[in-house]
Amino acid sequence: MASEPVVESPGERPGDPDGFQRLWTPHRMVYIGGENKPTDSTAKQCPFCRAPQRDDADGLIVHRGVAAYVVMNLYPYSPGHLLVCPYRHVSDYTDATPAEVAEIAGLTRRAMRVVRSVSHPAGFNLGINQGDVAGAGIAAHLHQHVVPRWPGDANFLPVVAQTKAVPQLLDDTRALLAQAWDSA
Template sequence: MDSSTPEPAAGLPHVTDGFERLWTPHRMAYVTGERPSSEPGDGCPFCVSPGRDDADGLIVHRGEHCFVVLNLFPYNPGHLLICPYRHVSLYIDLTDEETLEFTALTKASIRALQRASGPQGFNLGMNQGEVAGAGIAAHLHQHVVPRWGGDANFLPIVGQTKALPMLLEDTRQRLVAAFDAP
């Protein structure tokens, strides 16, 4: 080994395949199926987040019935989630007032993202139930994912790693300012 090659951990073989490694052990919970609790109250991350201050809860905007929060594991910078405060799992279970605000905050999120970072497109979606891909199926949330030409490359497929050019708090601050803009 030359001086630029790190020493392997005790008892582990040295791998010389020429690849750099970006370790993301926090993602193992998703690989092993140990997802965050979806129990109401202290167990559900979407119930806990509004009880924190905005920076700690990654809250971008608060409404009367719903709120906008950054995704802790974003697909792209600015990946937002619209969530009702009420712990409800299905879109059809929202009250009329919640539905109106849920929709209004989706539109406001798109406008804020356009002001903050000028995406060329968006993916919008809700996964209803675990079988449909919902990571936290018991608390309804809609994804608003900004997209740019060339934002997806080989890294997530080959390296199972997503490179994000901006820290979550920097993204949150930028979006808070864009939400408040006229």
């Protein structure tokens, strides 16, 4: 008696279609695994101390000020997610100098104007996470988040898959924001 071929149901083998659309973001494993996270809190290992030593495109820097600068977030929550950092390796907002505080505030306002002119978000999340327990990915160096938001941009992906869909490459976003910086 001849055996009938075994027909597997969709989704039984890896890679088989199963009705789900998949958004593969393997680059996020670097962040999840902590590959780019400094092993200590020294300025030598700090990505926010190293970025200004590179050229703007390589360092993802959008604008350089006197006491602080604006850089793309390497692991953005949304397109145009910027960080405003003092050049000085300081971890606590209360230890920032008056000049650093003033420039961080001014650059945050300017960053919002620039992002609005380039990508027209409906709103922003602004924030400084102080310490590991507060969610700071790099707790050793103060940085202000400027996160543009659009209706419907928060969906199930971060909850169920620890994944965020970012539809624009960092270098493309950086170039648009840097080009618009002086005119916004």
